Amino acid sequence: MIVRPPARRMVAVFLALAAAAAGLTGAPATAAPGGATAVLRAAPGDIDEGGTAKLREQLNAASKGFVAAKAALAASTKRQKELDAHLKKVEVELAARTQTVGQVADRAYRTGRLGPVAALLDGGSGDDLLGRAAALSAVAANEDSKLRALLDTRDQERRAKVAVAKEIAEQKKQLAVMAKRKEQAENALAAAGGGQQVSGVGGGSASAAPARRNADGSWPPESCNVDDPTTSGCLTPRTLHALNQAKAAGFTRFVACFRNDGGPGEHPLGRACDFAAQPGGFGGVATGGDRTYGNNLAAYFVNNADRLGVLYVIWFRQIWLPSSGWRAYNNGNGDPSSDHTNHVHLSMN
Known part of the structure; x- marks a missing residue:
């Protein structure tokens, strides 16, 4: 049986230990762009990923329905x-x-x-x-x-x-x-103040090994029944496949997938991962090479959406949907986590 300790409690303990260590050594906290303090290796959803439960439910239902109809x-x-x-x-x-x-x-x-x-x-x-x-x-x-x-x-x-x-x-x-x-x-998206068509990120091509489909081309239902290598939780086999394919393509920076926080979305179902743009974890707003890394990673998932079973991708206040392409995603609170400016969010079918 997979043990799934509450993610918020783990992060709280981690932060307490980090604060204590900083007090003992006198080392300053890592400063993020804009003066914010970076919280490295803390899952962004444990802070606030933005968006309401209703919005996520609508996006999930719409994208799943679109992908199923496309396969049919x-x-x-x-x-x-x-x-x-x-x-x-x-x-x-x-x-x-x-x-x-x-x-x-x-x-x-x-x-x-x-x-x-x-x-x-x-x-x-x-x-x-x-x-x-x-x-x-x-x-x-x-x-x-x-x-x-x-x-x-x-x-x-x-x-x-x-x-x-x-x-x-x-x-x-x-x-x-x-x-x-x-x-x-x-x-x-429009009801939440976003949805405008944006340029998004591009480049690259489809290169991932295809995930398993049914004989009719549809995606088989999967449960959260394989170990998540990024946490103590679980993933669906298709999500694990996408994670491994991204790593094989060279995207090896910090990742956090399963999160049993009782909230909406795909994380508690083992169907979502957050990929940090910075090498050390989830810090401030990604710039320079970190921004390029995030751009390339987001483009990788979009290019391989049909092969992997991608439901949607969120990166830098933009969301990619299989039905609509890149759209504005203005549902953050002005911080790097909820604005998705320090990590690429991947939701899977």
Whole structure:
């Protein structure tokens, strides 16, 4: 069983010990930009990450719904392509079989209905008569099979067209869901005083190893059942995969994921991590190389969102949503943690 001590208590003890140590040694506290005191290696959510419970619930629901609809759309589009290819093949077969049956019908018309009977009665011995009868029977069976094949191919064409139409209707449905979820997310941000379109961060490309999906392309539900290497808590396997992929890509600075503070969001569910921009932990506003590190890390998660199962990314008063791209996130309190100017927040599906 994974032991999950209350994060706030741990941080309080840590700060008390740090303060005592500073008093004994006379060493000053680390100064953050703007005169604030940096709290290194304290999970930012233990201070205040900004945003209301209602906002986070709306963003989570909107992003999850959008991602699910996007996966359903992709699966339907793939099925339609397969059906279109099958339909083209059936149409080629139908044309060939229609021509064959047409030739059979033409011969029957030219020889007349009594043609086979006349052939049977056209002299010869009894053995010849039986031989010709058997041959005509084989010809009739062959022509009958061609006609049946034509009818079967026509039925295949009809069913394929119905299936294609069904997939097109499914795609329209999922596009409508995606539009609705996009509107939900943007309305939630606007109600909180943000949501304006911003440039965000860019650069880089998709390079992460894909996380496991269901056969239909959707994300399987996961529970918080693997050890979190950054705390004494737990993570979902998909979140751990994203964390490990980021480390493998060179983003190895301090990270804190699980947080059992009873608050809203993905941290208590093992589906979120906070990546410090500074090497030592969560300090003041990131500048210079630390800002670049945060920019690159945020871009990495955005570029690999489909591969990893990213729900949203928050960095430097901006939020990236799968439905809307980068938007203003003005829900902080003016400090580096709630403004997300000292860490990149990652929420996972």
